[in-house]
Amino acid sequence: MNKINKVLVANRGEIAIRVFRACTELNIRTVAIYSREDSSSYHRYKADEAYLVGEGKKPIDAYLDIEGIIKIAKQSEVDAIHPGYGFLSENIQFAKRCEEEGIIFIGPKPEQLEIFGDKVKARMQAERSKIPVVPGRSIQLEEDIRQFASEVGYPIIIKAALGGGGRGMRIVTNESELIEAFSRAKSEAKSAFGSDEVYVEKFLANPKHIEVQILADNDGNLVHLYERDCSVQRRHQKVVEIAPSVSLSEQLRKEICDAAVKLMKDTNYVNAGTVEFLVANDKFYFIEVNPRIQVEHTITELITGIDIVQSQLFIADGYDLHSDVIGIPKQEDISTNGFAIQCRVTTEDPLNHFMPDTGKINVYRSGGGFGVRLDAGNGFQGSVISPYYDSLLVKVSTWAMTFEKAAAKMVRNLQEFRIRGIKTNIAFLENVMLHPKFINGEYDTSFIDTTPELFV
Numbered sequence: 001m002n003k004i005n006k007v008l009v010a011n012r013g014e015i016a017i018r019v020f021r022a023c024t025e026l027n028i029r030t031v032a033i034y035s036r037e038d039s040s041s042y043h044r045y046k047a048d049e050a051y052l053v054g055e056g057k058k059p060i061d062a063y064l065d066i067e068g069i070i071k072i073a074k075q076s077e078v079d080a081i082h083p084g085y086g087f088l089s090e091n092i093q094f095a096k097r098c099e100e101e102g103i104i105f106i107g108p109k110p111e112q113l114e115i116f117g118d119k120v121k122a123r124m125q126a127e128r129s130k131i132p133v134v135p136g137r138s139i140q141l142e143e144d145i146r147q148f149a150s151e152v153g154y155p156i157i158i159k160a161a162l163g164g165g166g167r168g169m170r171i172v173t174n175e176s177e178l179i180e181a182f183s184r185a186k187s188e189a190k191s192a193f194g195s196d197e198v199y200v201e202k203f204l205a206n207p208k209h210i211e212v213q214i215l216a217d218n219d220g221n222l223v224h225l226y227e228r229d230c231s232v233q234r235r236h237q238k239v240v241e242i243a244p245s246v247s248l249s250e251q252l253r254k255e256i257c258d259a260a261v262k263l264m265k266d267t268n269y270v271n272a273g274t275v276e277f278l279v280a281n282d283k284f285y286f287i288e289v290n291p292r293i294q295v296e297h298t299i300t301e302l303i304t305g306i307d308i309v310q311s312q313l314f315i316a317d318g319y320d321l322h323s324d325v326i327g328i329p330k331q332e333d334i335s336t337n338g339f340a341i342q343c344r345v346t347t348e349d350p351l352n353h354f355m356p357d358t359g360k361i362n363v364y365r366s367g368g369g370f371g372v373r374l375d376a377g378n379g380f381q382g383s384v385i386s387p388y389y390d391s392l393l394v395k396v397s398t399w400a401m402t403f404e405k406a407a408a409k410m411v412r413n414l415q416e417f418r419i420r421g422i423k424t425n426i427a428f429l430e431n432v433m434l435h436p437k438f439i440n441g442e443y444d445t446s447f448i449d450t451t452p453e454l455f456v
């Protein structure tokens, strides 16, 4: 490496461990931070050094303690910080503070976070780049929404400009719901994301969610690593992801990937990012960019053989994408091989409204074998799952030459799991894998919410 010999991960759980693994393979030393509540969390023990952060703060706020994290980074003399996903990963102030302190922020530049951290600005950029967006507009007054609805028809969706993670969205199916939905959307946006700015979009009927993985270096080289299909969602949150999509025509795949590349090139994007689209009736519409590593990057790694996290480290260290060190081929030579599926195993109880369960894991045995990848956070015997953080236990990814075989491998793997002491969604995920609509690629974003037989 040139400058990066020690990295702090400003995150927890599986993604912190994922980054530590990438670093260790490159002989980069690693630093973990952990909150008091995470004292026995696995990520703490997976780094070369670990420091308590956010003492006295609420559990979530510990990982948002910008000055506390910067202080640890300086004291432990790290060269760079990887923000993971969630927490500070899209925080412009944090990226700027890193820059000020001479610490490399492993991600895009503050200017790019400025555009893509705000979905209204991101939509405007997409329009400038001549990429189709879902019909929509910024709104200030109820009247603006009424006017919009009279033009495009119900249903419509009100979204928080700074929203994320499937939160801060409200569907409005008719005019009588409008006033309440608007005021609730604004107040939810304010309390969850610190700004009550909202915008409105036409709510597309049963679309697929297709997203394109991008990697870009500081010299203007930018490639896509094809798409992921993340349509299997519950309440707008991804549950199962597939790469590549089983239902896109070659023509549409090319158009979507080209659009993603154009958008990111137009903003001189750097590092890893994902451009998200909805696809309905063979048309695609931009919805947002995630300017960071995503939970589901694993499946793109499985089908391309490219280590996205290590690529992030090299890019941040100043390497050319196509240099021997990173070794990313030119776009025309990047291809995909086989199919990969990722299931998010969580500690949620599907038979009780997906309520997160907490407590001690008494028994933990996972699957394995050829074509299986496991990215676990606190999934191990003796682990105590607290109520303070997200409910992701382990990401199970399978790879095979065909989609059907990858799904069969996933079923076999899920069946091999034995987790006792805490409820999980494993049986539910098995039902998804075995459902004819899933196997035939006939699912869209409404699949889980409209398929009661998955809940048995």
Ligand code: ADP
Pocket: 134, 157, 163, 164, 165, 166, 167, 201, 202, 203, 204, 205, 207, 209, 233, 236, 237, 276, 278, 287, 288, 445
């Ligand atoms: P977040 O940033 O919270 O993930 P997104 O804007 O990416 O929010 O949307 C998440 C999901 O919500 C999409 O994958 C899709 O299922 C649904 N969704 C968002 N906008 C629309 C829309 N205009 N029409 C239909 N579904 C939508």
